[in-house]
Amino acid sequence: MPSKTVSVPTISCKHCVRTIQSEIVEIEGVRRVQADEQTCQVLVEWEAPATWEQIEAKLIEINYPPAQPNVSLA
Template sequence: MQKTFRVPNISCSHCVATIERELHQIDGVVSASADEKTKNVTLQWQDPASWETVQRVLKEIHYPVEEE
């Protein structure tokens, strides 16, 4: 699975580093790349990771995914 989504709370390179680090810790995440300027995150994952897990983790670290 691959998805690009927006995380409005991204404000600097530290946010980017935190998000990438936390996402990589989810079992099943293949790649995670956040962009400071666009506030977009591009993520690739496989089982046992799920979109629900990703959303929950980002919410827990105070970088919730933008509502669509």
């Protein structure tokens, strides 16, 4: 099952965590959403028909856009 952990800098409290979890879990195919207000990270596990593009679009729509991953960590 595909999964992804992204950094969402706009997470500031447990309310943000609840909002993200309740909105993302609504997407058909999403199996797990775990958001953390300490690390500002969101873990999502999904399967068809959900796609990462769809999950990311929802995060952007609800004002929790994922930070772009660092292309180079070297």
